[in-house]
Amino acid sequence: MAKNFKDKVREQFSRTAESYVRSPSFAQSDDLAEAARMLQPTCDDILLDVACGGGHSALYFAPLVRSVVASDLAMQMLKKAQEFISEEGGVENVTFREADAEDLPFPAGAFTLLVCRIAPHHFPDVPRALEEFHRVLRRGGRMVIIDTLLADEPHIAEFQHNYEKLRDQTHIRAFTQTEWEQMVVDAGFILHETTVQKKTHDFQEWAKRSGLSRDEVQQLNKMFIEASDEIQDFFQVETFAGEVETFTDNKVLISASRPPKKSPQAGNK
Structure with missing residues (x-):
């Protein structure tokens, strides 16, 4: 599934890159x-922006760190x-690299910071991606993941999954806060903080961004209009x-770090 699906992801985001x-x-x-508050970036940090999309995270962090590598699965998106970023001007420390989040082409410990924003719900294997994040981060390196948060209530979560899938067939699934925290810990990270932010979407812009036709936008509109009062x-x-x-909807922000190297004294106790 993964190879064919990732080809589909490349096609989708190459087609909609400009939007x-x-x-x-x-x-x-x-x-x-x-x-940025969670990561506390410094001018000595080297940051990896995984699944960088339009480059907004890379542009935001570039003035705060030594350098940024912006990576994405879709070359056209890159x-x-x-x-x-070139049009915005004033930033000269960003490089771009085609990369699969589940098989990053970087050596172990190459980065001190990592950010992945509104992308993991497209990943076929999120635990595998987290293992890669852990590998490419230096010991003590810090990470923030931002993604759509799945509702805890099963019937609301089902509605959420259905509208996301109707809008974009490359959506796989979102996760609850509990699921996210467990996956991060299972990948070997130290979990520091989880926060949730509400995000209001202009419906037309949100729907059309993924390349939907007029009829498909109306189908999505109908889904929301006919939803129960509780869901609305x-x-x-x-x-x-x-x-x-x-x-x-809700976005979850998860702050974690790769454990630092133990001192020899600690290991001998």
Whole structure:
């Protein structure tokens, strides 16, 4: 499944790269400031941006660190991210590398910081990706993962999965906070902090960003309109004249680090 699926991911995000680069939802968001608070970057840090998308995270962190490597599975997305960062100007410490999050082409311990933003729900094997994050981080290196948070309530989670899949067939699944924390610990990280932020989406921009046709957007709109009052309340769905204007979901931010190397004294005790 993985190879064929990843080809599909490349195709999807190559086709929609420009809309992701220009999306205000990615460019203007409080999650990057929160991620910076968690990571505490310094001018000595080397940061890996996994599944960099339009390059917004790389651009945000570039002035705060020594260098950034922006990686993505889709070469066309990387090209658009490079164009975007070049257009913004003032940043000369970002390099770009085609890379699979589950098989990163970097040596062990190559980075002191890592960020992965709104991408893991597209990964076929998130635990494998976390193992790779652990490998490429230096001992004591810090990581922040940001992604869509799955609701704890099964019927709401099912609705969430269905609308995400209808919008983008490369969506695999989101995870609950408990699931995320367990996966991070299982991968060998020290879990430091988990926070949740609400994010309000302009429905039309959100739907069209993934390349949906007009009929597909209307099908997605109908799904929200016909949802139960409980689900509409949970996602704070705002409508006008039978059209969804906005809805709000939750994003989880997870801060963790690779354990530091034990001192010889500690090992002899």
